[in-house]
Amino acid sequence: MQLPPKHILSKSTFMKGCQCPKALWLNKFQPELKTAVSAQQQAIFDRGTNVGKLAEQLFPGGVDARPENAYSYQQSVVDTFQFIQLGHEVIYEAAFQYNQVLAALDILVKKDGMWKAYEVKSSTSISDAILQDAALQYYVITQSGLPLVDFSIVTINTSYIKNGEIDVFQLFKIESVLDQVLQLQPMISLKIEELKNSLKQTEMPIRDIGVYCNSPYACDFKKYCWKNIPDNSVFDLMGYASASKAFDLYKKGIVLLSDIPSDFKLTENQEIQVSVHKTQVPKINLPALDSFKKQLVYPLYFMDFETYQSAVPELVGTKPYQQIPFQYSVHRLDAPNAALVHFEWLGESGTDPRNEFLNNLLNVTDNNGSVIVYNGSFESSRLKELAFWFPQKAAEIEALQNRMLDLMGPFQKKHYYLPQMNGSYSIKEVLPALVPSLSYDNLEIGNGIDASASYYQLQFEKDNVVVENTRQALLKYCMLDTLAMVKILEKVNDIK
C-alpha cells in the first residue's frame, strides 16, 4: 500500500483552528511567532503521554502503530490499515487519514467483530474541547471506512488511592461519548472545509483578540497578537468574570483602566482597583491592619511549602493529582528587629519525601509563636493530608495549624492596596509593589509550577551539575517566598 499524501489538518491543528482561524494560519505560515514551550511545560506534556501508555494496559496485547517521529504519521496510517487487515484486535496509536485530515487514536479495540475507540486524557473530566477532539477522530476514522460502534474517553479517577501496584482498572474511568460525538458530526465536516480554505489564503486572517485567546487553551500567539495592549489595561481587572467585562470595555474602545467610565458596573474590589489606579492614592484600612497585627505572637515563623503532583499516584496512600510536599522554607524572627534565622529542607526527587519533610518541619517550627503563611489554605490542606498519612503526629500538626496566620488576608480583602499591585494579591505582585528591590523576575525558577516540574524531573537527570544547580535554584526560590513574607510584614508594621 502506498503512503497517503501529506495531511493538511491534524487533530491538534483542527483544534487550534476551531479556537481561532488566525492561530491556525500563523501556525502554518509564521510559526516563529509562537511562544516557545518551556522545558518545564514540555515535561508536563511528556507526563501526559506516559498516562496514555499506561492506559494501554486496559487492553493488553495490542500492536503499536506509533510513528517513529512526528513526520512519519503517513506510515502509521498504512501500518494501521495493515494491522486491521491482518486481524489484530487491539491497536495502539491507530492512525487514519481522510480527505487530507489526519487523526490518531490512543486505543482501537475490536470486540465481537465490532470496533470501539478509546481516547485517553490525563484530565479528570470531559470538557467541550475533548468532545470536539473526539468528534473529529470519529469523523476521520468512520469516513476512512472503519465503522465504530462506540467511542469512549478514558479519564483519571480522582477517588483512586494507590495501594501497592497501580490498578489501571481503578485508576481510569471509561465513559462513552458516542451520542455527543454523533451530534457534532455535521459541524465537523463544515469546519474542516472552512479551515482548509483558510489555509489556502495568502493573507493572514483579520481577527481581533477575544475571549478565545485563552479558551479552551491559552493561545501560543498571544505575545504577538496582544503586543499593543498596554500595561494597566482593562485586562488587568481583578476577579472572577473579569475577562468578559474587559472585552465589553475593549469593544467600546476603552483599553486603559484610567478610561473606565465611572458608571460602568464593577465589583467592589474592581472599584477599589480602578479608583486607586486613577488617583494613585493607596487604599489603607488602618483598623483592619491593626487587628491583623494584634494577632502576631513572637517568635514569628514564616513558612512556605512546595509540592508536586502526578496524574498517576506514585506513593502509597496518595490519589491522582494529590499535592506531595517536597520542600519547605521557614524564617524565624524572635523579636522585632532581631536577626532572622533561616531553615530549609528539600527532598530527593524520586523518593517519598513526606515523613522526613514532616519531622524536619515540626522540629524547626517548635511549639509557640505565630506561623505566618501566604495563602494559608494551601499549607493547611497539606498539613491535614500529612496528619492523615501520619496519624501519630496529628496532634502536633493540629497545634501547628492553630498557630497559622494568613498574611494574604489583608491584601485579598484590600485592607492594603497600592496601584503597583496591578489588581492582584498574589505574593508575586505584592512583594515588588511594597519592596521594589526584591522580585521573582530574575530567578532561574520563579514560580511554583516551574518548581514542581523541575523537582519532579530531577529524578531522571544524570548530570550532577544540572542536579546541583536545579536544587540551588529550588532552594533560592522557596527561600524568597518566606523572605518576601518577612519584608511584606515589615511594611505592614510600618503603617501606623
Ligand code: SF4
Ligand atoms: S492570540 Fe487570540 S487572536 Fe491571536 S491567534 Fe491566538 S486566539 Fe487568535
